[in-house]
Amino acid sequence: xxxxxxxxLIAISAALGIFxxxxxxxxxxxxxxxxxxxxxxxxxxxxxxxxxxIETSVKGAQAWRIAYISSDxxxxxxxxxxxxxxxxxxxxxxxxxxxxxxxxxxxxxxxCGPSQVIDPTAPLNEYFLMDGNSWTDYGIPNVEQxxxxxxxxxxxxxxxxxxxxxxQYAVAGTNGRDVINAARAASSMKEVAAGKxxxxxxxxxGGGATIAAASLLDYQALKGTAxxxxxxxxxVALAPDDVAAMLPVVPSxxxxxxxxxxxxxxANVPNVFLFAHYVMGxxxxxxxxxxxxxxxxxxxxxxxxxxxxxxxxxxHVLADTFSYAYGDQYKSLLKSEPSNSLAWVKAFxxxxxxxxxxxxxxxxxxxxxxTAVPPIMHELYQKQMCAMGANIGRVxxxxxxxxxxxxxxxxxxxxxWVKDRMAGKPLANSCPQK
Numbered sequence: 297x298x299x300x301x302x303x304x305l306i307a308i309s310a311a312l313g314i315f316x317x318x319x320x321x322x323x324x325x326x327x328x329x330x331x332x333x334x335x336x337x338x339x340x341x342x343x344x345x346x347x348x349x350i351e352t353s354v355k356g357a358q359a360w361r362i363a364y365i366s367s368d369x370x371x372x373x374x375x376x377x378x379x380x381x382x383x384x385x386x387x388x389x390x391x392x393x394x395x396x397x398x399x400x401x402x403x404x405x406x407x408c409g410p411s412q413v414i415d416p417t418a419p420l421n422e423y424f425l426m427d428g429n430s431w432t433d434y435g436i437p438n439v440e441q442x443x444x445x446x447x448x449x450x451x452x453x454x455x456x457x458x459x460x461x462x463x464q465y466a467v468a469g470t471n472g473r474d475v476i477n478a479a480r481a482a483s484s485m486k487e488v489a490a491g492k493x494x495x496x497x498x499x500x501x502g503g504g505a506t507i508a509a510a511s512l513l514d515y516q517a518l519k520g521t522a523x524x525x526x527x528x529x530x531x532v533a534l535a536p537d538d539v540a541a542m543l544p545v546v547p548s549x550x551x552x553x554x555x556x557x558x559x560x561x562x563a564n565v566p567n568v569f570l571f572a573h574y575v576m577g578x579x580x581x582x583x584x585x586x587x588x589x590x591x592x593x594x595x596x597x598x599x600x601x602x603x604x605x606x607x608x609x610x611x612h613v614l615a616d617t618f619s620y621a622y623g624d625q626y627k628s629l630l631k632s633e634p635s636n637s638l639a640w641v642k643a644f645x646x647x648x649x650x651x652x653x654x655x656x657x658x659x660x661x662x663x664x665x666x667t668a669v670p671p672i673m674h675e676l677y678q679k680q681m682c683a684m685g686a687n688i689g690r691v692x693x694x695x696x697x698x699x700x701x702x703x704x705x706x707x708x709x710x711x712x713w714v715k716d717r718m719a720g721k722p723l724a725n726s727c728p729q730k
Contacts, residue, residue: 323407323608325458329377332363333406333460337373339365342480342522345375352417357381357443359417362450363459364481365522369469369584369647375459376474378452379411380481381436382488383443391491393718394526396479397436397451398471398498398505403610404463404576409453410434416451423612424700432610437499437703441711447718448490450482454505456583465580465606466501466537466573467647472508476516483523492527495714499703500669503536503660507677510654530717531658532710535669535702540648541676546641553638560644561593561630568626570668572615575629579606585643592636598629651680657687657723659713661706663697682727689726 325333328348339345343365352359359381366376382392402408410416413434420435422428436442436451443449452474456463464470475496482490498506509516510531518524547553564574575594579602582588590599601621605614618626634640658681660674678688693705716723 323405325406326412328361329406329409329412329458332375332377332458335363335375335460337365337375340520340522341365341367341518342477342484344481344485344522347485350379350417351415352381353415354381354417354440354443356384357417358384358487360487361411361416362481362485364477366455366474366477368455368464368473369467374455374461376452376455376477377409377411377458378450378478378481379416380448380450380485380488381417381439381443382448382490383446387489388446388491391483392446392448392489393493393495394479394482394490395442395447395449395714396475396482396494396496397449398475398496398502399451400433400500400502401465401573401611402432402434402457403614404456404465404580404606405608405610406456406458406460408432408463408610409457410451411453412458417449420703422700422703425704431612437497438707438711445715448482448488450478452478462583463580464584464647466504466577467580467584468504468508468537468649469512469647470584471501471505472512473515475502475505475509476512479526480521480523483526492525493718494526494528495530495532495717496528497532497534497710497714498536499534500699501537503533503669504538504649506531506533507536507538507658508649510656510658511650511652513652513655516655528656529720530656530714531654532714533658533660533674534706535662535666535699536660536674536677537669538649538673538677540645540651541673541680543641543645544680546645547638550638553641554634556641557593557634557637561634565627565630568619569615571626572611572618573668575602576606576611576614579603581640581643581647584647588640588643589636592640593631593634594629595631601629649677651684653681653684653686654688657689657717657726659689659691659710659726661691661693661702661709663693663699663702663705665696666699666702668699678727687723687725687727
């Protein structure tokens with residue numbers, strides 16, 4: 297690649313407008329979302345505040361876009377959007393079981409919610425795979441099979457991806473709350489005839505949201521929501537991330553935290569794709585914890601670039617823009633010495649998975665060639681939770697599976713697992729034997 301000089305970086309930056317003092321506006325939104333973004337987040341958790349019937353390519357099903365009340369790690373009310381799909385015809389007396397789907401990384405701008413595409417309830421479609429047909433990942437894994445089984449599937453966008461506010465990207469505690477409230481929203485909608493039995497499943501960012509939801513016992517048990525007393529029967533996590541499991545001991549001083557922060561940063565920026573995820577994660581953490589400042593970790597130029605791109609571009613085009621504008625010099629946007637490191641480390645842990653034993657079994661599927669989410673993350677999560685007496689299984693996928701092949705390869709494997717949980721079949725403890 298042609299070497300990019302400092303002068304050319306300045307020229308590119310000027311062309312991008314990143315030195316402008318303007319406040320970056322949200323990108324234009326379809327009418328459903330632009331109206332939701334004007335709404336105040338008022339109501340019960342899980343309450344559907346707006347719905348819109350949509351077409352679906354899944355046979356024997358009906359679907360809606362929805363907006364519902366959720367909250368974040370600070371227990372501040374938010375509005376999240378999403379999609380819901382249910383079988384046609386009569387439902388059983390106890391109502392249909394609920395599958396609450398948590399999607400992987402799509403971005404942090406308002407226009408990055410998967411429910412905004414033309415057919416959001418189609419089977420999962422990934423940007424990177426050969427049959428990908430969009431600029432983003434969208435769709436729902438196993439949707440056709442779950443509809444045949446008589447389940448209702450609700451797929452959150454997460455807060456900030458169409459419902460207003462800043463998306464708290466990779467803040468698993470917030471994303472997990474969105475998944476729980478999506479299930480409440482589904483259970484409250486008379487049109488879909490959902491009952492109380494619930495299984496959560498998710499991939500990547502959504503895998504982290506899934507295991508975070510699994511440990512939010514008090515939040516699940518809250519009363520006065522749009523649908524109380526959901527019965528969580530299991531959690532399926534595909535390549536989940538868990539930052540807290542990697543940082544079990546918080547440094548006692550700023551010097552120790554700075555060393556850890558530098559190591560954490562370097563581990564997450566070996567290529568521009570991972571760098572884009574990392575800085576978007578900084579942007580999301582700052583949204584969740586306003587006492588943090590991007591200028592603690594990024595240069596002045598970096599703050600402006602990351603804020604503009606995170607506010608306006610979705611994952612893959614965001615990474616492409618970093619690559620186009622900076623080439624192999626993207627690390628120049630990072631400070632050589634971070635500041636306020638102890639606050640950042642504490643925030644990463646606070647926003648991650650709580651060290652609380654899940655109420656129901658968890659199964660994790662992973663590939664040996666996953667370079668996006670290091671498998672050591674969920675290995676440590678399993679070890680931590682099994683020590684508490686939880687039932688946590690980890691299934692290594694056959695062959696050499698990457699992060700992006702994980703959903704497709706694991707799909708037939710967890711179908712029966714989910715069916716057994718819905719049927720109430722016992723499950724032997726899947727923790728490793730000592």
